[in-house]
Amino acid sequence: MSSVTYGFEAAAAELVRVGHAAAVHGWVPATSGNFSVRLDNGEVAITVSGAHKGELTAGRIMRVDLQGRPLEDKRPSAETLLHVQLYRRDPAIRAVFHTHSIGSTVLSRMAQDELVLTEFEVMKAFTGIDTHETTLRVPVFSNDQDMTRLAARVATFLDSNDPVPGYLIAGHGLYTWGASVADTLRHLEAFEFLFQCELETRRLTAR
Amino acid sequence: MSSVTYGFEAAAAELVRVGHAAAVHGWVPATSGNFSVRLDNGEVAITVSGAHKGELTAGRIMRVDLQGRPLEDKRPSAETLLHVQLYRRDPAIRAVFHTHSIGSTVLSRMAQDELVLTEFEVMKAFTGIDTHETTLRVPVFSNDQDMTRLAARVATFLDSNDPVPGYLIAGHGLYTWGASVADTLRHLEAFEFLFQCELETRRLTAR
Amino acid sequence: MSSVTYGFEAAAAELVRVGHAAAVHGWVPATSGNFSVRLDNGEVAITVSGAHKGELTAGRIMRVDLQGRPLEDKRPSAETLLHVQLYRRDPAIRAVFHTHSIGSTVLSRMAQDELVLTEFEVMKAFTGIDTHETTLRVPVFSNDQDMTRLAARVATFLDSNDPVPGYLIAGHGLYTWGASVADTLRHLEAFEFLFQCELETRRLTAR
Amino acid sequence: MSSVTYGFEAAAAELVRVGHAAAVHGWVPATSGNFSVRLDNGEVAITVSGAHKGELTAGRIMRVDLQGRPLEDKRPSAETLLHVQLYRRDPAIRAVFHTHSIGSTVLSRMAQDELVLTEFEVMKAFTGIDTHETTLRVPVFSNDQDMTRLAARVATFLDSNDPVPGYLIAGHGLYTWGASVADTLRHLEAFEFLFQCELETRRLTAR
Numbered sequence: 035m036s037s038v039t040y041g042f043e044a045a046a047a048e049l050v051r052v053g054h055a056a057a058v059h060g061w062v063p064a065t066s067g068n069f070s071v072r073l074d075n076g077e078v079a080i081t082v083s084g085a086h087k088g089e090l091t092a093g094r095i096m097r098v099d100l101q102g103r104p105l106e107d108k109r110p111s112a113e114t115l116l117h118v119q120l121y122r123r124d125p126a127i128r129a130v131f132h133t134h135s136i137g138s139t140v141l142s143r144m145a146q147d148e149l150v151l152t153e154f155e156v157m158k159a160f161t162g163i164d165t166h167e168t169t170l171r172v173p174v175f176s177n178d179q180d181m182t183r184l185a186a187r188v189a190t191f192l193d194s195n196d197p198v199p200g201y202l203i204a205g206h207g208l209y210t211w212g213a214s215v216a217d218t219l220r221h222l223e224a225f226e227f228l229f230q231c232e233l234e235t236r237r238l239t240a241r
Numbered sequence: 242m243s244s245v246t247y248g249f250e251a252a253a254a255e256l257v258r259v260g261h262a263a264a265v266h267g268w269v270p271a272t273s274g275n276f277s278v279r280l281d282n283g284e285v286a287i288t289v290s291g292a293h294k295g296e297l298t299a300g301r302i303m304r305v306d307l308q309g310r311p312l313e314d315k316r317p318s319a320e321t322l323l324h325v326q327l328y329r330r331d332p333a334i335r336a337v338f339h340t341h342s343i344g345s346t347v348l349s350r351m352a353q354d355e356l357v358l359t360e361f362e363v364m365k366a367f368t369g370i371d372t373h374e375t376t377l378r379v380p381v382f383s384n385d386q387d388m389t390r391l392a393a394r395v396a397t398f399l400d401s402n403d404p405v406p407g408y409l410i411a412g413h414g415l416y417t418w419g420a421s422v423a424d425t426l427r428h429l430e431a432f433e434f435l436f437q438c439e440l441e442t443r444r445l446t447a448r
Numbered sequence: 449m450s451s452v453t454y455g456f457e458a459a460a461a462e463l464v465r466v467g468h469a470a471a472v473h474g475w476v477p478a479t480s481g482n483f484s485v486r487l488d489n490g491e492v493a494i495t496v497s498g499a500h501k502g503e504l505t506a507g508r509i510m511r512v513d514l515q516g517r518p519l520e521d522k523r524p525s526a527e528t529l530l531h532v533q534l535y536r537r538d539p540a541i542r543a544v545f546h547t548h549s550i551g552s553t554v555l556s557r558m559a560q561d562e563l564v565l566t567e568f569e570v571m572k573a574f575t576g577i578d579t580h581e582t583t584l585r586v587p588v589f590s591n592d593q594d595m596t597r598l599a600a601r602v603a604t605f606l607d608s609n610d611p612v613p614g615y616l617i618a619g620h621g622l623y624t625w626g627a628s629v630a631d632t633l634r635h636l637e638a639f640e641f642l643f644q645c646e647l648e649t650r651r652l653t654a655r
Numbered sequence: 656m657s658s659v660t661y662g663f664e665a666a667a668a669e670l671v672r673v674g675h676a677a678a679v680h681g682w683v684p685a686t687s688g689n690f691s692v693r694l695d696n697g698e699v700a701i702t703v704s705g706a707h708k709g710e711l712t713a714g715r716i717m718r719v720d721l722q723g724r725p726l727e728d729k730r731p732s733a734e735t736l737l738h739v740q741l742y743r744r745d746p747a748i749r750a751v752f753h754t755h756s757i758g759s760t761v762l763s764r765m766a767q768d769e770l771v772l773t774e775f776e777v778m779k780a781f782t783g784i785d786t787h788e789t790t791l792r793v794p795v796f797s798n799d800q801d802m803t804r805l806a807a808r809v810a811t812f813l814d815s816n817d818p819v820p821g822y823l824i825a826g827h828g829l830y831t832w833g834a835s836v837a838d839t840l841r842h843l844e845a846f847e848f849l850f851q852c853e854l855e856t857r858r859l860t861a862r
Binding site for chain 4: 474477478479480500548550551553554557558591593617618619620621647650651
């Protein structure tokens with residue numbers, strides 16, 4: 035397990051950097067996406083609601099508790115519950131990133147319950163995977179504006195399946211997490227790369 | 242309604258910033274595209290004709306009145322009428338952006354009268370939409386070099402339909418607007434993202 | 449006709465700027481592409497052979513005469529003949545750009561003798577075209593390592609057809625030109641945009 | 656043959672520059688990719704294991720010998736054997752780059768034993784090729800986590816075939832090399848361009 039430590043200021047600086055990078059990639063259009071880090075004191079630093087990630091500043095990162103309740107006078111992301119449920123489930127998780135790319139949006143709308151990926155070298159980027167001879171089954175949940183209900187469906191899935199490094203919400207995007215900001219960013223890049231490869235492959239073969 | 246205020250200098254600075262961002266995205270090739278803001282004094286700040294948006298400077302933003310008549314000795318965009326008709330119809334509109342992306346060009350040429358989008362989370366980026374369970378019908382007008390005639394067709398449509406946050410002109414691009422520069426930029430990013438998702442989806446399914 | 453003037457230093461600075469922009473777009477991979485300007489004194493400033501356009505400096509721009517003969521001790525682009533034949537034909541031409549994009553490469557390989565484009569608003573970016581209700585027939589020449597022979601085929605075509613703002617060489621890319629650097633860059637951006645639109649459209653419809 | 660010289664510091668600076676450029680292109684997602692230069696003293700400078708190439712620093716370049724053994728207390732890339740076998744085979748090789756792009760990943764997974772490319776002008780970017788009238792057969796090896804076994808298969812192929820400027824590993828990416836960093840970067844850009852052209856062409860024709 036990682037031995038990273040995050041105070042609020044360091045976490046906010048990391049989230050600003052990740053937000054800007056995600057914007058350059060086109061993964062967070064139109065104020066979409068949200069990003070969080072679990073702080074050393076057990077609180078969570080998370081992007082506020084409605085912030086454009088390409089223009090993110092530390093002033094638009096706020097603290098919430100593990101139930102997602104604001105610890106300062108700002109409004110956290112509408113999807114805060116999806117972040118904190120992951121932190122509550124697994125003490126090793128230190129960062130959660132949600133992006134909203136073209137690849138994740140299109141593939142998740144076309145998938146039924148899961149997206150199956152296999153025989154890609156880049157899957158070794160996921161913590162715990164050490165060979166391309168792996169089949170990764172990424173769960174896809176149908177979209178829901180009721181975050182409590184959506185979080186409950188995610189919890190039910192995670193309770194009864196082998197660990198996965200991320201999941202998709204249909205027409206909405208990717209959630210991924212890890213034991214540090216660096217691990218989570220590596221997972222994010224691996225997923226978005228896999229989605230692009232999958233789209234390219236389907237264009238050429240699924241006919 | 243937004244309480245934003247725009248003097249000419251602030252508006253011009255915003256338009257320069259938006260123009261450069263649109264150029265980086267590839268949405269305004271070859272001097273295409275035009276951008277405007279309604280000023281606090283009721284005049285409109287708009288890009289001049291023929292300016293390359295990636296090299297836009299405040300000197301290439303000019304003032305016109307609500308009939309589109311120049312208020313200084315420069316030539317406004319050829320499509321100024323399409324901007325000012327929107328400002329005249331709705332006092333809440335403070336910015337109008339026209340872009341000319343690959344996605345909007347290709348989809349608008351293939352569409353008949355409208356482009357129908359549904360079940361995308363990003364549609365919540367449009368002011369007044371709060372769920373992905375929405376069907377957005379984006380009108381598509383055939384292209385016309387006669388701006389008075391084209392503006393009249395747009396007016397007829399807007400008079401007799403529910404409000405929309407934007408429209409397409411076939412082979413020509415997108416018009417979108419909002420209650421502030423930030424709102425309009427969010428609408429623009431949401432539309433361009435939706436067009437890309439729609440193109441990707443059609444590649445995979447429309448066979 | 450344009451009244452632009454170009455001394456060598458100003459021309460070299462413009463060519464460096466255009467080269468860097470083309471590299472950012474991915475239009476000049478692996479030292480491909482070449483760019484020239486006709487100077488006020490009748491000489492031509494052109495990129496040397498083998499220069500990477502993303503790292504272009506003024507030291508890699510050289511002078512040749514209208515027959516393409518070097519006027520200094522450097523080796524000009526292998527395709528210099530294709531530039532100077534255009535300057536000799538038409539005194540109004542002040543710049544010639546050759547790019548090597550994915551779009552121009554793929555479409556030119558699939559085309560027979562021409563690429564036909566119609567009903568695109570962006571065609572108004574070409575000098576002399578003022579409506580989208582235009583059909584542009586872009587000639588496509590088969591590739592040839594013998595520049596004299598290739599130049600002769602281009603000359604034969606241009607002698608016996610209406611003026612065009614550019615042509616393609618199969619599997620090799622685009623040549624375009626104009627009355628100034630700005631005009632030529634606008635033509636280049638318009639062509640590359642049209643190629644992308646055409647590729648997207650064919651993906652969706654040509655089945 | 657090139658007369659380039661590389662001390663460790665100059666080589667490390669070049670590798671940092673190449674790593675950053677590859678990251679901007681999206682060719683090294685999620686810490687994938689590795690890059691090396693043969694030093695004048697016969698040692699090899701290579702990226703360490705797990706480094707993100709977009710954030711590469713000289714401190715993450717290390718020295719190994721021609722058997723791939725570390726010459727300092729860092730862990731070299733897991734694929735170091737694939738680099739050093741090339742340096743041992745051919746004294747003219749001064750740089751080896753491995754990238755992990757969408758194009759190389761998708762095409763290599765679909766290929767059987769080779770990827771055949773023909774009639775592209777850009778093939779002239781490969782040292783020794785001077786016409787587009789060339790057919791380039793790029794070998795594709797199946798992926799393997801056992802580097803000794805994979806290196807042996809590569810060696811067997813190279814022993815019994817005409818020289819090629821690179822090869823693919825299925826679902827894993829490209830290896831390319833050259834007589835200098837500049838030559839190898841030109842080969843890399845040419846390959847990635849060819850892969851994109853091939854993908855585009857297959858989308859339009861392979862049905």
